[in-house]
Amino acid sequence: QVQLQESGPGLVKPSETLSLTCTVSGYSISSGYYWGWIRQPPGKGLEWIGSIYHGGNIYNNPSLKSRVTISVDTSKNQFSLKLSSVTAADTAVYYCARGDSFAIFGVVTYYFDYWGQGTLVTVSS
C-alpha cells in the first residue's frame, strides 16, 4: 500500500525558507508517477504548488513564481519542497501526494490518488 509522510519544521520565521520532505513507502518513486505538493491555508481551499518526476521533470505553479524548489532523492525514496522568502500568507497545511499523470498539449497533468496526512507549517516570528 502506498503511503506518504511529510516531515519538517512546524514553525518558520518570515523571510526564511520553508523546507519539507515527503517519504514514500510501498512504492518506488523511480517506478513512475509524478509526486506533488499541495497546500491548504487554515479553513480555506487547496492550492497546487508543484510536482516532480523521478527523472527531474518539474512543473510549478506560476503564482509562487521562483520561490519554489522541488527535488527528488530516489535513493531515499523521498522528494522535497523548499519555499523561500515566506510570509504569513504561506501558513498552511502542506500535503504531499502522488499524481496519476497524463500528457496533454505537450505537458503532463495529473490528479492525486494518494496523499500524506499533511503537516501544518506556521510562519511567525
Place this chain on the structure above:
Amino acid sequence: DIVMTQSPDSLAVSLGERATINCKSGQSVLYSSNNKNYLAWYQQKPGQPPKLLIYWASTRESGVPDRFSGSGSGTDFTLTISSLQAEDVAVYYCQQYYSIPLTFGQGTRLEIK
C-alpha cells in the same frame, strides 16, 4: 489559469436523500483528441487529507461506494451522492487537470439536515 467554481458553497441534506454538488470550469476541460474530461472530485473530512473519489469526470476510484457518481462534460460537472450517509459529511472539491497550473474549486461543505 482555469478558474473552478463550485455551487453551492454549503449544502444540508437529510439522511437517505440525494445530494448534488456542481462545478463549473472557466474553460472547457474536454480534450477532443480522446474525448475525455480532465476533471476529478475529492472528499475531505475534518482533520484528514483529501480523498480521490472520481476522475475523468465520471470514473469512480477503486473502493469508492457506488452511491457516489460524477457526470457532465465541457465546462459543467456534477457530483451526486444518491443516498446520503452520515459518513459523507465532508467538504468536496473538484479539480481540473486539463492544464497547468492545476486548479481546485473553492469547496462545498456538505452537512446533515
